[in-house]
Amino acid sequence: QVQLVESGGGLVKPGGSLRLSCEASGFNFNDFYMAWIRQAPGKGLEFVVYISPNSGHRNYAESARGRFSIIRDNAKNSIYLQMNRLTVEDTAVYYCARGDQSWSEFFDSWGQGTLVSVST
């Protein structure tokens, strides 16, 4: 079955950097868009970024553009989120999600998330 496992979260100071990873299994990773979506504590869901199967298309939310960078490695069935210049507003659970095979821009499978805390 589809499995998405995030890692790399933790506590970081404002202005710092963090790299999240998501390893996928149970499906043909090369065929699917992949995304990061976050959820601040007690808040709703917020789209961060998605990437196409061949990495040719990336779509960033305004809040992530210029600070975050998504990368995928199809050989390792993985995506990564490099986050720079972090602020307290970036504190959230970050979910890795798979885009629907036909429409890509909604998400039919989600990982359990990794918590990023930005604090002094």
Next chain:
Amino acid sequence: IVLTQSPGTLSLSPGERATLSCRASQTVNNNYLVWYQQRPGQAPRLLIYGASTRVTGIPDRFSGAGSGTDFTLTISRLEPEDFAEYYCQQYASSQLTFGGGTKVEIK
């Protein structure tokens, strides 16, 4: 596209009908709207896409409807496992957006 969900909280008893609203600030072309369920401590789960198409395996007590700017998710008879948070999301615009959520709680 800003999505506004109402009510913020819905207090109902098992067996009752739940009607959740998702209103868009502009037309959601092609009814490119989905609904997710999120139980406490869990990741979201896709329920409905294209405003009204149920995902395989989702019970038929869940139904979606609407077009343009007004969409609804209806749970015909609430089961204990349905008490959760529900989010709508539009994919008509490249800037994907979610609604703020509706919590369905036990009365």
